[in-house]
Amino acid sequence: MASPAYIAVDWGTSSFRLWLIGEDDSILGERRSGEGMTSAAQTGFAQVLQSHLDALAAPENLPVIVCGMAGARQGWVEAGYIDTPTSLSAILTGAVSVPGQSRDVRILPGLAQRDRQAPDVMRGEETQLLGAIAADAKGEQVVCMPGTHSKWVRVVNGQVTGFSTFMTGELFDVITKHSILSHAVAGAADVPADSTAFESAIKAAFNKPALATNLLFTARAGQLLHGLTAAGARALISGTLIGAEIAGALSSAGQGAAITLVASGRLQTLYEDAFRTLGLTYTTVDADAAVRRGLSAAAKAIWPNNERKS
Amino acid sequence: MASPAYIAVDWGTSSFRLWLIGEDDSILGERRSGEGMTSAAQTGFAQVLQSHLDALAAPENLPVIVCGMAGARQGWVEAGYIDTPTSLSAILTGAVSVPGQSRDVRILPGLAQRDRQAPDVMRGEETQLLGAIAADAKGEQVVCMPGTHSKWVRVVNGQVTGFSTFMTGELFDVITKHSILSHAVAGAADVPADSTAFESAIKAAFNKPALATNLLFTARAGQLLHGLTAAGARALISGTLIGAEIAGALSSAGQGAAITLVASGRLQTLYEDAFRTLGLTYTTVDADAAVRRGLSAAAKAIWPNNERKS
Numbered sequence: 051m052a053s054p055a056y057i058a059v060d061w062g063t064s065s066f067r068l069w070l071i072g073e074d075d076s077i078l079g080e081r082r083s084g085e086g087m088t089s090a091a092q093t094g095f096a097q098v099l100q101s102h103l104d105a106l107a108a109p110e111n112l113p114v115i116v117c118g119m120a121g122a123r124q125g126w127v128e129a130g131y132i133d134t135p136t137s138l139s140a141i142l143t144g145a146v147s148v149p150g151q152s153r154d155v156r157i158l159p160g161l162a163q164r165d166r167q168a169p170d171v172m173r174g175e176e177t178q179l180l181g182a183i184a185a186d187a188k189g190e191q192v193v194c195m196p197g198t199h200s201k202w203v204r205v206v207n208g209q210v211t212g213f214s215t216f217m218t219g220e221l222f223d224v225i226t227k228h229s230i231l232s233h234a235v236a237g238a239a240d241v242p243a244d245s246t247a248f249e250s251a252i253k254a255a256f257n258k259p260a261l262a263t264n265l266l267f268t269a270r271a272g273q274l275l276h277g278l279t280a281a282g283a284r285a286l287i288s289g290t291l292i293g294a295e296i297a298g299a300l301s302s303a304g305q306g307a308a309i310t311l312v313a314s315g316r317l318q319t320l321y322e323d324a325f326r327t328l329g330l331t332y333t334t335v336d337a338d339a340a341v342r343r344g345l346s347a348a349a350k351a352i353w354p355n356n357e358r359k360s
Numbered sequence: 361m362a363s364p365a366y367i368a369v370d371w372g373t374s375s376f377r378l379w380l381i382g383e384d385d386s387i388l389g390e391r392r393s394g395e396g397m398t399s400a401a402q403t404g405f406a407q408v409l410q411s412h413l414d415a416l417a418a419p420e421n422l423p424v425i426v427c428g429m430a431g432a433r434q435g436w437v438e439a440g441y442i443d444t445p446t447s448l449s450a451i452l453t454g455a456v457s458v459p460g461q462s463r464d465v466r467i468l469p470g471l472a473q474r475d476r477q478a479p480d481v482m483r484g485e486e487t488q489l490l491g492a493i494a495a496d497a498k499g500e501q502v503v504c505m506p507g508t509h510s511k512w513v514r515v516v517n518g519q520v521t522g523f524s525t526f527m528t529g530e531l532f533d534v535i536t537k538h539s540i541l542s543h544a545v546a547g548a549a550d551v552p553a554d555s556t557a558f559e560s561a562i563k564a565a566f567n568k569p570a571l572a573t574n575l576l577f578t579a580r581a582g583q584l585l586h587g588l589t590a591a592g593a594r595a596l597i598s599g600t601l602i603g604a605e606i607a608g609a610l611s612s613a614g615q616g617a618a619i620t621l622v623a624s625g626r627l628q629t630l631y632e633d634a635f636r637t638l639g640l641t642y643t644t645v646d647a648d649a650a651v652r653r654g655l656s657a658a659a660k661a662i663w664p665n666n667e668r669k670s
Contacts, residue, residue, distance in 0.1 A: 123584075162585055167564070168574075169581035199540075199577065215577040220539050228534040229527065230509075254477070260569035260608035263601070264478075267509065267525040271479040274433075275472055291573070298570035 052076050056113050056353065057103065058345035061095075061120035062086050062174055063198070068102050069342055070112075071349070077342075079106040087119040095126035096151065113154035115349045117341065118174035121146070121157040131162030131171065135211045138180045142351040158348055163212055170215050174341070175201045179210070181343030182312045182335040192307040194299065195337070196292075196317045198223075202299035204307075214302065216295040222288055225266065231287060234269045238280035247282040248320075249327045251289025252296075256328055259297040265290045292324050300330075313337050362386050366423050366663065367413065368655035371405075371430035372396050372484055373508070378412050379652060380422075381659070387652075389416040397429035405436035406461065423464035425659045427651065428484035431456070431467040441472030441481065445521045448490045452661040468658055473522055480525050484651070485511045489520070491653030492622045492645040502617040504609065505647070506602075506627045508533075512609035514617075524612065526605040532598055535576065541597060544579045548590035557592040558630075559637045561599025562606075566638055569607040575600045602634050610640075623647050 052072030060067045064086035070079035081102040090098045099114065121129030129146045144159035160173035175195050182193060183205055193203040198219035204211045226235050255262050269286045272278035278286070300307075309332040311321055318334060325332045362382030370377045374396035380389035391412040400408045409424065431439030439456045454469035470483035485505050492503060493515055503513040508529035514521045536545050565572050579596045582588035588596070610617075619642040621631050628644060635642045 163581075164585055166586065169578050169585045171581045171584055214571070214574045215581070216573045217539065217577050218573060221535070221573060224534045224538040225531070228538050229530050258608070258611065259572075260604060260611050261524070262569075262572065262608070263526045263528060263531060263605060264524045264608055267527050268479050271473075271481045271525070274481055275474055275479045276476065294570060295573060298568070298572070298574055301568065301570050 051078065054078055054109055054112055056115060056349045057108060058342055058349065059099070059114060059116040059118075059120070060174060060177070060341045060345070061090070061116055061118040061125075063088055063119045066090070066098065066102070067338075067341075068099075068106075069345075070106050070108055071342070071346060075346060079108075081105060087122065087125050090120070090126070091124060095120060096148075099155075111153065113156070113349070113353055115145070115156055115158070115345050115352065117158040117177035117345060117348075121159060122173055125157075127157055129157040129159045131160045132176075134161060134163045134213065135209055136161070137209055138176070138183065138205075139185060139351075141176050141180065142348050145348065145352060154353075156348075156352055158345075161210065161213065165212075168212075168214070170213055172201050172213065172215070175203075176210075177344035177348065178312055178337060178340045179203055179205075179344070180347055181340035181345070182310060183208070190307050191310055192299070193310045193312060194321065194332075195312045196321050200295055202295075204302075212302075214299060216298060218291045218295045222291055225287060226284065231266065231269050231283065234273045234278070234283035235280050235287065238284040244279065244282045244285040245323065246285075247278075248285035248289040248323065251286045252293040252324045252327045255290045255293030256297045259294040262290055262294040288320065289324070292320060293328075296324060296328065296330075308333070310335060312340050361388065364388055364419055364422055366425060366659045367418060368652055368659065369409070369424060369426040369428075369430070370484060370487070370651045370655070371400070371426055371428040371435075373398055373429045376400070376408065376412070377648075377651075378409075378416075379655075380416050380418055381652075381656060385656060389418075391415060397432060397435050400430070400436070401434060405430060406458075409465075421463065423466070423659070423663055425455070425466055425468070425655050425662065427468040427487035427655060427658075431469060432483055435467075437467055439467040439469045441470045442486075444471060444473045444523065445519050446471070447519055448486070448493065448515075449495065449661075451486050451490065452658050455658065455662060464663075466658075466662055468655075471520065471523065475522075478522075478524070480523055482511050482523065482525070485513075486520075487654035487658065488622055488647060488650045489513060489515075489654070490657055491650035491655070492620060493518070500617050501620055502609070503620045503622060504631065504642075505622045506631050510605055512605075514612075522612075524609060526608060528601045528605045532601055535597060536594065541576065541579050541593065544583045544588070544593035545590050545597065548594040554589065554592045554595040555633065556595075557588075558595035558599040558633065561596045562603040562634045562637045565600045565603030566607045569604040572600055572604040598630065599634070602630060603638075606634060606638065606640075618643070620645060622650050 052074040066085040068081040145156040148155040163170040195201040200216040203213040269283040314337040362384040378391040455466040458465040473480040505511040513523040579593040624647040
């Protein structure tokens with residue numbers, strides 16, 4: 051087994067993922083928990099990190115590279131933003147050190163688009179992007195990173211020229227939990243199981259995104275008038291939000307641009323289904339693997355001799 | 361003072377409004393409360409009605425005409441739906457009697473659009489519509505009734521040919537209360553006070569409705585990057601949702617159709633500002649007056665001799 055070289059952490063708003071990475075880039079250990087920024091801001095970031103390092107018996111001298119919301123203003127240490135347009139590798143140079151730690155802990159910056167008309171920010175996805183796109187990629191690429199706040203990024207010859215956040219995941223959550231549509235989806239499983247309703251909503255919202263908030267209401271009216279099931283309503287809401295997102299994202303990108311989907315699990319399934327339904331060409335990169343590759347690239351840039359250390 | 365002729369009630373999901381109407385259509389008394397369907401379903405519809413009748417010392421023989429959610433399945437007595445396309449006057453013939461009451465209490469039906477692709481329902485707005493549109497109106501009219509669930513209705517030569525519900529008001533509510541944007545609007549007053557941000561969002565969302573869920577996120581990014589105020593964020597969210605609604609509603613109506621806005625108070629101000637910003641022609645009908653006129657038309661149709669009674 052390879053010797054451990056560094057610790058990689060993807061620290062989001064509501065999730066914490068940590069990997070112990072070996073000299074040969076192998077995964078020697080892994081931890082996942084719900085101790086995201088929101089929770090860690092209460093209990094202490096250093097304590098949360100240490101508890102997971104202890105659980106893996108990580109060597110004391112091992113450095114830690116972190117991406118995500120731990121670098122937000124309300125996080126551990128603010129890591130700022132790199133402004134677009136930028137090369138992806140610029141984020142490697144913007145890492146900030148966490149002071150007062152026994153180990154070398156660095157947090158990567160986010161990306162900011164300071165455009166007055168379309169301000170936007172990301173934290174964590176820039177590291178996924180770094181791991182998903184080859185540094186020497188040529189031409190235009192459109193990268194879709196679905197989630198609570200889906201990010202669509204335009205990369206031209208390795209430069210991030212712009213990006214857009216769509217609140218798809220969070221809207222799905224608040225609509226199905228707090229709006230009148232919560233009754234329409236009551237009892238339905240988490241995963242939209244009604245692929246007919248999902249695909250029909252994807253097409254309807256993609257073709258007429260202006261009607262998105264009207265299509266959402268058909269989840270209620272369909273239940274009252276046509277006996278739409280809870281699973282059908284859930285699929286309809288999900289499909290409407292994702293279909294409108296894709297329409298919006300592609301309205302600013304070239305229609306013929308190659309789409310790279312960075313996702314895993316349930317979101318991968320949903321977005322692949324959506325792209326197929328719309329006849330869009332895409333390639334999928336596993337989101338977990340992408341963020342690890344991005345963290346690894348950062349670790350190697352920051353500690354170039356680490357692979358020969360320990 | 362005129363003798364009382366009947367009681368008119370607009371019984372919504374979360375609001376209750378009652379008027380004591382005289383033989384000459386004058387308002388002899390008025391009651392407003394938050395005892396909408398949700399609350400009355402717990403405490404009892406008959407009790408809620410009686411308490412307000414007692415407060416006005418309404419004569420015992422006076423009949424009561426009701427519109428709104430009191431006629432829903434989960435309401436007092438289900439009043440069903442009149443299907444589109446339909447003449448507006450058809451709702452007058454669909455009123456159901458509430459059994460077991462000492463007075464004659466009738467609840468008006470709603471409207472249903474049973475289209476498989478675009479199912480939709482309304483309850484209460486059909487009565488507003490009846491009061492807002494002249495029965496002998498010629499040509500095409502587009503009627504906008506903003507609210508928790510905004511209704512846009514197409515009326516051609518007095519026939520309701522179709523309608524669409526947009527979840528604008530409710531989305532504004534759940535987004536500003538339950539999403540990450542709740543932080544961006546924290547402390548802002550109820551009324552969007554930043555008209556520049558509102559009008560700019562109206563235009564942006566109307567021109568690119570596909571980007572609505574992206575524009576929403578600029579409320580957060582604008583705060584992080586450009587110091588957008590809470591009032592500005594609130595106005596931006598409101599303008600985005602209303603701008604997208606108008607774009608969607610007009611995408612299915614003729615662009616040149618005359619818009620009748622049925623609204624009062626804060627919503628009237630917001631939608632008039634939106635229409636002016638977009639250069640759209642409209643006329644406004646007061647929402648309260650419209651529902652009273654609709655209830656009055658129903659009362660006169662159901663109890664034709666009532667004006668000479670008492």
